[in-house]
Amino acid sequence: AVVDPSDPLAVQAAIEEEEVMLDAIFCTHKHWVADLPVHRDHSGGNAALRQRHSSCKVYGSALDAIPELT
DSSP: OEESOSOHHHHHHHHHHHTOOOOEEEOOOOOOOTTSOGGGSTTTTHHHHHHHOTTOEEESOGGGTOTTOO
16 A cells, blocks of 8 residues: 555555555545646545556545545
């Protein structure tokens, strides 16, 4: 599992280095600042990681409109 994957490339590199599977993403919250780049947000890596790990579940509050929430 990973928490707040703002940098999907770094997360994927760690997954490959450790030779583990990604089964869950936990997002603490999503920023609502209009000019904040998505890749810097706590949930910015969700889509890219789910694309590579389709069985991975994404957990967080539905009130935060977190991307890829399952």
